[in-house]
Amino acid sequence: MNLKDLDWKPLALVPVLALLVLPFVGSPSTWVTLTVAGLAMGMIIFIIASGLTLVFGLMDVLNFGHGVFIALGAFVATSVLGAMGDYTGSASLWRNLLAVLPAMVVAMLVAAAVGLAFERFIVRPVYGNHLKQILITMGGMIIGEELIKVIWGPQQIPLPLPEGMRGSLYFGDAAVEKYRLIAVVVGAIVFGVLLWTLARTKIGLLIRAGVQDREMVESLGYRIRVLFVGVFVVGSALAGLGGVMWGLYQQNVVPQMGAQVNVLIFMVLIIGGLGSTTGALVGALLVGLMANYTGFLVPKAALFSNILLMMAILLWRPQGVYALAK
Numbered sequence: 001m002n003l004k005d006l007d008w009k010p011l012a013l014v015p016v017l018a019l020l021v022l023p024f025v026g027s028p029s030t031w032v033t034l035t036v037a038g039l040a041m042g043m044i045i046f047i048i049a050s051g052l053t054l055v056f057g058l059m060d061v062l063n064f065g066h067g068v069f070i071a072l073g074a075f076v077a078t079s080v081l082g083a084m085g086d087y088t089g090s091a092s093l094w095r096n097l098l099a100v101l102p103a104m105v106v107a108m109l110v111a112a113a114v115g116l117a118f119e120r121f122i123v124r125p126v127y128g129n130h131l132k133q134i135l136i137t138m139g140g141m142i143i144g145e146e147l148i149k150v151i152w153g154p155q156q157i158p159l160p161l162p163e164g165m166r167g168s169l170y171f172g173d174a175a176v177e178k179y180r181l182i183a184v185v186v187g188a189i190v191f192g193v194l195l196w197t198l199a200r201t202k203i204g205l206l207i208r209a210g211v212q213d214r215e216m217v218e219s220l221g222y223r224i225r226v227l228f229v230g231v232f233v234v235g236s237a238l239a240g241l242g243g244v245m246w247g248l249y250q251q252n253v254v255p256q257m258g259a260q261v262n263v264l265i266f267m268v269l270i271i272g273g274l275g276s277t278t279g280a281l282v283g284a285l286l287v288g289l290m291a292n293y294t295g296f297l298v299p300k301a302a303l304f305s306n307i308l309l310m311m312a313i314l315l316w317r318p319q320g321v322y323a324l325a326k
Contacts, residue, residue, distance in 0.1 A: 013282060014282065018289060021293045025296070033174050035289065040177075040180035040187075042286070043285070044245045045242075045264055045287060046187050046280055046285070047241055047242040048239055049242075050281075051236060051237070052235060053269060053279075054277075055231065056274055058231050059231055063123065064138045065118065066265065067258025068148075068258050069114065070240070070242055071243060072258075073242065074247035075157070076240070076244075077107050077243070078152070079152075080099075080107070084098075084103075088163065092164050093164040096162035096164040100244075104241055107244045108240045111241075112234070141258065149255050158252050159248055165179045165182065166179075179248065183249065190238070195277060203227070207231060210228070267283070267287055268284045269320075270320060271287070271321065274319075274323075276323070279320055279322030282321050290309050291306060
């Protein structure tokens with residue numbers, strides 16, 4: 001997306017929401033803590049949703065089995081981090097990163113490999129048929145959850161934060177958890193890499209051209225199917241990365257966690273505009289902030305606050321804040 005042509009009004013929704021809530025929270029320090037927590041939650045959701053955004057926006061595939069890659073990434077992280085106790089138990093943040101980064105890489109590789117098989121045997125036969133895609137990918141997720149239970153067991157498994165990532169940093173009277181700041185940084189890096197890849201690289205150009213006119217690109221000798229399979233694999237890997245982040249955020253994992261997060265993901269995609277990476281970022285940040293603000297101010301409204309947010313956005317822009325042009 002060209003920055004000169006970017007509509008900045010949707011981006012303004014995030015600071016506007018934060019500023020509107022400030023008088024109701026009252027304490028500036030509490031507001032800072034809630035805002036950073038909301039941004040961190042939103043960034044983690046964005047990492048997960050960005051993969052599904054790519055798959056739908058570029059391949060027109062409704063993958064309701066996306067949650068299995070989230071859960072898989074989180075469970076792989078429990079195994080990797082469990083074997084690196086000397087690093088996770090250290091108070092040094094750098095030693096913690098030497099454990100967390102390999103866990104993220106392994107989780108992404110495993111999720112990517114499973115995603116490749118998922119696309120080949122489950123998604124490929126139903127290209128072009130959204131109803132069949134929904135049904136068969138949901139079935140694939142159920143099977144995936146059962147396989148996770150076979151390998152890791154059906155019980156909840158703890159995924160504690162490494163020692164150096166625990167605790168908070170203080171900015172005046174405002175306490176901000178270290179891990180939440182790390183989540184914001186990782187989410188920003190993922191967003192930047194995705195935008196750069198799609199807008200500035202030859203692969204990104206071919207993918208976007210293939211969406212617009214597949215036959216023309218194939219006539220030039222490029223294999224669009226291979227590119228699209230690569231998109232699905234990358235989307236699965238991002239879900240695996242998001243699963244690690246979400247598991248550390250919750251500090252425990254269960255086989256059904258992917259299905260639970262799926263609800264938030266599809267809210268984000270609908271708010272952002274199906275297929276838009278920038279829209280997914282805006283939607284994820286709004287969902288994260290809304291969840292944290294309402295959880296503090298009106299706990300009983302927290303469960304449906306994001307549904308109200310989604311309804312309000314769709315009344316304003318029925319196709320989402322950034323509809324993907326095809």
